[in-house]
Amino acid sequence: MRNSKPKMFQLSLVIILIMAGAFMLVSWTIPMGPGMMNRFFAASDTIPSDGNRKMIDLDEAYISLEKAKEKLKEHDIAKEVAEALQRIDLTEMQSDLEDALADANHSLQDMQNACEASKIKEALSAINAEKMNAEIKVATQNLKPQIEKALKKTQIEIEKAQSEIRELKRELRRKHV
Known part of the structure; x- marks a missing residue:
């Protein structure tokens, strides 16, 4: 039993060294640069990050939604008429x-x-x-x-x-x- 404690210590030391080496190798492959931490831990916001995008007015969005609904209804009506004509x-x-x-x-x-x-x-x-x-x-x-x-x-x-x-x-x- 005396021999078992040093073997256990040696075994745990080897496992810790292997894990530390693997961690270092993984860290080495990821390039670290300025703002790297912000990229990983960035908080999402309701404002689009793309500054070139146009802000849409709610009235314009509602009007475009209504137009899309009308087109969908027209498409459905045309489809029903076509099916009726086929019958x-x-x-x-x-x-x-x-x-x-x-x-x-x-x-x-x-x-x-x-x-x-x-x-x-x-x-x-x-x-x-x-x-x-x-x-x-x-x-x-x-x-x-x-x-x-x-x-x-x-x-x-x-x-x-x-x-x-x-x-x-x-x-x-x-x-x-």
């Missing part, structure tokens, strides 16, 4: 329009037939069969151009709407590209 199925819409036109034509024919039937009943009571036939022909000829005119007008409006939809779709694609 639109033009072929389905066209087939629905064609079905609606066919239903309208059928309804017009039914209305025309009902109108003619009421006119026929009135004519039978007042006029003989020959005059009735002449009036039916005249009424049919008078109504036919009006119906055709209305159908042409609705077809033109449908084509205009389709062209507007195509144009809007092109514009949205241009904006996204």
Whole structure:
């Protein structure tokens, strides 16, 4: 046991010397210059250290923030419109329009037939069969151009709407590209 204390002392002395040597080597690699301590222990401040930067007025900052919000909203709206246009199925819409036109034509024919039937009943009571036939022909000829005119007008409006939809779709694609 007598030998153990000097060995312990020698061992702790060696460890202390190794640690001191390592500390000196690490300190030697870091260049020390004026203001070195301030760089390591500098206190942060709310004033920017860069003297060239412009101080921003709160009103200017608020205005720029509002402009950025508006641009973001516009971007979101454009994105929603583009998504909505992508969801639109033009072929389905066209087939629905064609079905609606066919239903309208059928309804017009039914209305025309009902109108003619009421006119026929009135004519039978007042006029003989020959005059009735002449009036039916005249009424049919008078109504036919009006119906055709209305159908042409609705077809033109449908084509205009389709062209507007195509144009809007092109514009949205241009904006996204």
